[in-house]
């Protein structure tokens with residue numbers, strides 16, 4: 001998945017990049033490392049916790065080619 005992946009069906013928080021698109025963790029409440037995984041249908045960058053998204057985990061240095 002690239003950073004240009006469009007992700008649909010998100011909640012308002014997820015679409016604003018304020019919550020994990022995988023588990024829904026609210027980043028204003030939960031301090032967890034997260035990385036951009038794509039964009040919402042409105043063009044906002046959206047995020048997933050490093051532990052939630054395989055691509056995010058890879059980008060964080062878990063597995064590098």
Ligand SMILES: [Zn+2]
Nearest residue numbers: 020023049052
């Ligand atoms: Zn998450």
